[in-house]
Amino acid sequence: MDDPIIMARGVNIFYDTTQAIIDVDLDILPNKVTALIGPSGCGKSTFLRAINRMNDLIPICHMEGLLTIGGQDIYAPDVDVVALRAQVGMVFQKPNPFPKSIFENIAYGLKIHKMTASKTELQDRVEWSLKNAGLWNEVADRLDQPGNSLSGGQQQRLCIARAIAVQPKVILMDEPCSALDPIATAVIEELIDNLRKDYTIIIVTHSMQQAARISQRTAFFHLGSLVEFGDTKTIFTNPADERTQNYITGRIG
Amino acid sequence: MPHQHIVKKFDKNLDKIKAAIVEMGGLVGQQVNDATAVLSAYDAAEVARITAYDRIINGLNKDIHDRAEILIVRRQPMALDLRQTLAPINIAGELERIGDHAKSTAKRAHIIHTIPPQDATLDLIAQMSVIVQAMLGDVLVAYGDADIDLAARIREQDKEVDVLNKQLVQVVIDALAKTPEMAESLIHLTLISRNFERIGDHVCNIARYVHQIVTGEDLKASSRPATPRTDT
Numbered sequence: 001m002d003d004p005i006i007m008a009r010g011v012n013i014f015y016d017t018t019q020a021i022i023d024v025d026l027d028i029l030p031n032k033v034t035a036l037i038g039p040s041g042c043g044k045s046t047f048l049r050a051i052n053r054m055n056d057l058i059p060i061c062h063m064e065g066l067l068t069i070g071g072q073d074i075y076a077p078d079v080d081v082v083a084l085r086a087q088v089g090m091v092f093q094k095p096n097p098f099p100k101s102i103f104e105n106i107a108y109g110l111k112i113h114k115m116t117a118s119k120t121e122l123q124d125r126v127e128w129s130l131k132n133a134g135l136w137n138e139v140a141d142r143l144d145q146p147g148n149s150l151s152g153g154q155q156q157r158l159c160i161a162r163a164i165a166v167q168p169k170v171i172l173m174d175e176p177c178s179a180l181d182p183i184a185t186a187v188i189e190e191l192i193d194n195l196r197k198d199y200t201i202i203i204v205t206h207s208m209q210q211a212a213r214i215s216q217r218t219a220f221f222h223l224g225s226l227v228e229f230g231d232t233k234t235i236f237t238n239p240a241d242e243r244t245q246n247y248i249t250g251r252i253g
Numbered sequence: 254m255p256h257q258h259i260v261k262k263f264d265k266n267l268d269k270i271k272a273a274i275v276e277m278g279g280l281v282g283q284q285v286n287d288a289t290a291v292l293s294a295y296d297a298a299e300v301a302r303i304t305a306y307d308r309i310i311n312g313l314n315k316d317i318h319d320r321a322e323i324l325i326v327r328r329q330p331m332a333l334d335l336r337q338t339l340a341p342i343n344i345a346g347e348l349e350r351i352g353d354h355a356k357s358t359a360k361r362a363h364i365i366h367t368i369p370p371q372d373a374t375l376d377l378i379a380q381m382s383v384i385v386q387a388m389l390g391d392v393l394v395a396y397g398d399a400d401i402d403l404a405a406r407i408r409e410q411d412k413e414v415d416v417l418n419k420q421l422v423q424v425v426i427d428a429l430a431k432t433p434e435m436a437e438s439l440i441h442l443t444l445i446s447r448n449f450e451r452i453g454d455h456v457c458n459i460a461r462y463v464h465q466i467v468t469g470e471d472l473k474a475s476s477r478p479a480t481p482r483t484d485t
Contacts, residue, residue: 209329236331238469249334250263251256 005030005169005200006051011065013046013055020046022224024065028170028217033192033201035211035232038221039247044204047221048172051202052088053081069170086113089163093175095155097147097162102139105147105158106130109166125165133161134191153184160191164199171195173203177210189214208248212236220244255333263328270320270341271397274348277313278393281348282386284310284355285452289382291359292445293375295366303359310352317345336469340462344396347455347462351389354448354455361441368438371428377421378442381449384414388456395463404460414453421446 004027013021021043028034036044046055053074055061067074074084086109097105106126109115116122126143130136135157139150147158156176163171173192177185192201192214205211211218211232218235220228220243228235228244239245246253258264284303291299321342324330330338365375388407395403425439432439461472 208331212331237335239332245332246256248331249255250259252259253256 002030004028005070006202007066007068008047009066011047011050011063011067013043013050013061013063015058016060020224021050021063024226026219026226026229028200028202030169030200031196031198032217033196033203033215034217034219035215036202036204036219036221037206037208037211037247038227040206042221043224044219044221045174048174048202048204051170051172052085052090054090056081083113086166087168088170088172089166089168090172090174091156091159091163091176093178095152095159095179097150097155097158100147101144102130102147102150102158103143105162106165109162113166115166129161129165130158132164132195133157134187134194135161151184153180153187156180156184156188157191160188160195164195168199170200170202173201175204175206178206185210208236220247222247260328263334266320266324266328267334267337270317270324270338273313273317273320274341274344275393275397277310277317277345277348278389278396280306280313281310281352281355282389282393284352285358285382285386285389288355288358288362289379289386291362292365292378295362297363300359300362304356307352307356310349314345314349317341332469333466336466340466344459344462347458351452351455354452358445358448361445364438364441365445368435370435370438370442371424374421374424374428374439374442377417377424378445378449381414381417381421381446381453384410384417385449385452385456388414388453392456392459392463395460396466399463399467401464401467404463407460408457411453411457414450418446418450 006026006028008024008026011021011024011026012019024047026047036048038044046061049055050063050067051069051074055063063075069084069087073079098108100108103126106129107122110122110125116125127136127140130139135154138154139145139158147155150158156179160171160176177188180188189210192203195201203211203215215232217230218232219226220235220239220241222243228239228241230240234240235244236248239248243253245251284306287299287303291303321338324338328334388410391403392407394400395407422443425443428439429436458473465471
């Protein structure tokens with residue numbers, strides 16, 4: 001088995017005095033889809049946002065413990081957070097394209113991180129990103145149109161294209177399909193399965209069926225603790241912990 | 254006992270499937286009992302009734318399939334719920350097969366009646382029938398109560414049926430040499446014995462499903478060498 005790409009050891013996260021994550025140890029394997037599931041307020045999104053230091057933006061939030069990506073402590077004082085976020089892309093619940101053209105939505109990150117040396121290279125990279133996000137054929141003839149003129153599902157794929165443009169190692173997804181219809185959801189799920197060949201994906205989802213469909217590993221969080229983590233098949237067919245079983249089967253725990 | 258579902262109808266649906274299995278099991282047990290009775294006290298009308306009743310049992314099997322299917326569509330069950338939904342499909346299949354063996358036994362009663370074999374052979378059949386009927390009754394209790402200890406004892410008990418079946422085959426082999434004119438009856442007797450031996454096997458399979466529902470462990474799979482699987 002591959003070495004983990006992400007390692008969490010003794011991670012505690014607090015919002016002021018309220019503890020949202022309690023002593024979590026978790027290994028994320030490369031090129032797998034890992035689903036984080038659990039009831040609202042269980043800490044799964046807080047944990048997800050810790051992986052690209054999005055919680056830094058919340059003044060009252062602070063973290064203890066060790067979180068590494070590729071062996072690098074991402075909370076070390078010398079870490080460049082902007083560079084980290086290029087390595088760890090994020091896709092949100094609601095598609096959030098920049099108020100710019102489709103082309104500029106993808107080009108923006110490439111320009112900020114100075115990842116392309118010429119206009120041609122930039123164009124090639126935008127095309128590559130849109131193709132890998134399964135959007136190219138739908139937008140190739142209207143790259144100059146606003147990103148928010150696309151449908152919800154297309155906007156979400158645009159956000160995925162924007163994330164992969166800067167060639168991250170990891171893509172974080174926070175309920176990426178919750179605002180989409182079943183067909184657009186299926187397109188994104190197919191895309192996620194294709195993307196895992198090149199990226200490590202961590203997805204927060206409230207849909208148990210989605211977690212079962214698209215992930216290889218599943219982590220169940222409850223009241224800030226990691227209750228159970230294992231192969232998705234085991235979690236959804238024969239979980240070890242009664243709390244996991246109660247949650248995934250919709251029982252009163 | 255597992256906690257209740259938030260959606261109460263889910264529990265009701267599962268309870269109905271469980272009740273349908275217990276009802277079907279009871280009727281199948283009666284069929285086995287009746288088929289055994291016509292071997293020693295032949296009654297053509299009773300044989301016809303047992304044979305015709307098989308269709309009702311097949312209908313119950315389909316009813317359980319339909320209930321499980323609609324539950325999967327509506328609730329998309331997982332973990333324990335998934336096992337509680339899938340196992341009845343298999344259990345009903347096993348019960349249906351037991352019904353087939355009862356029918357097969359009843360249909361052979363005419364030959365046994367026409368050319369009566371020695372009492373010792375019929376005694377062995379009667380002993381097998383008593384044991385498999387008790388096993389069937391117990392396995393329905395084990396299923397209803399999720400009692401894996403009882404399920405384990407049932408699997409042990411099946412060995413007694415296998416021993417009796419082997420004894421009967423030996424008796425038949427000896428009898429064939431001594432009374433070849435009885436061959437037709439003795440061959441049917443062997444097939445009847447085989448029916449009861451198979452009934453024991455089907456009850457054991459049900460006992461394994463009970464174990465699987467409760468623990469998630471597939472005893473049949475764990476008795477075979479594991480084949481490596483890759484992620485899909």
